[in-house]
Amino acid sequence: MRMLKRWLLRLAFALLGLVALVGLYVATAFALVMWPANAEPGHAPDKVAEVQAWVLSNGVHTDYVFPIRSATVDWLQVFPLSDFRAPPPDAEFVAIGWGDREFYLNTPTWGDLTAARAFGALSGGNRALVHVSYLRRAQLARGAYRLPLSEAQYARLVDYVRASLPQGRATAIAGAHYDSQDAFYEANGGYNLFETCNTWSGRGLRLAGVPMSRWTPFDFTVTWHLAPGHP
Template identity: 35%
Template sequence: MNYLKKIVKWVLLLLLLPFSYIIISLLLTFITVNAKNHPEINTETIYLSTNGVHLNIILPITQIEAAVLRDIKYFDDDSYLSFGWGEENFYINTPNWSDLTLRNAIKALFVQSSTLIHVSRHRAKQSDWTEVKLSKTQLKQLNSYLLHSFKIDENGHKTMLLDQGYTPSDDFYKAHGNYTILNTCNTWVNTGFKESGLKACLWTPFDFGLINKYE
């Protein structure tokens, strides 16, 4: 009987953990930081995009500092670059949600592993992007956040993974940080906004929290 009680106790605990994670995540997602207007005039424009799960930061190339652009592949007819961050194995082996496996999902959430920055090139603004207005100072801080997210080699260069992009318009670069259940792709975007003085969630693993604050 005692053995059965222990089993029931552990089963209930295992069920309670994901439920608690979701509830706490939702509460922190709806708490807004940097909500007060910035003293500077918001003269600059960037964008957020989501595929329904994964957030990206999109900047006009003219608003991206030279240090960030260095070693990044783009062409003269490209107007925007999109930046996303995530776990390397998950990015490379799960190009579509139909490719998702339980093993890859568990590894991404619970096993510390290397990360990548996903850079996509766009020639024109897309209708489903969410506009974000910001000041020159905030834009500079966001550029700094992006720059320091890239892993730099011993020669001071970013490292691009050859022939690993999903399409001819995107590439992957080595990144700093570890992807975990507490530090997801959307947490990375939200942290960048927080550190740049932009309106953001207190903390979130979701895409909708930050998007909703700008719609």
């Protein structure tokens, strides 16, 4: 009986420690939202944007959304249509995200999510992938947040995305698709509890000079300082 009590006490302390660590993780994310980088007057959220771009959130994960072609880059030259099954002919935008390889490939819908898969992603050790979709304008009707980018800021963000590809080149994962308008590509880095899909998004926006939390593990930490909006 004494041994059982001792083990139960240890288990209770372990659970309390886990709860405390989770609380610290979330509290840190909230606190850093209130201390954004690039929060100078020149980066006011209502300034006129030279490039029409967005962050797209599904409530958990964030993607960049850019015009397919601009003076800075033609994304069709980076992610050619031949890598996609049947992208919409009237697509105007490209959505680009980064994430855990196993999670991306095996969780096409939230119904496919398992505790083991989520724990595997957060514990680290898996390589990353870049996910790309060509989108119609109507597909930005929900979950879109306006990015007020200058041409120079957009160029820095483009460089950041390219740097996420091994040797700066897009290598498609054969046969890996959610639908007809998306494709997966090899990526640099690995996913873990402190390096999430959203920290990747937030880091690029900070480097581009967009007002952004100094750490963005959750989708809301990426979108907090952005204004909702769609084309």
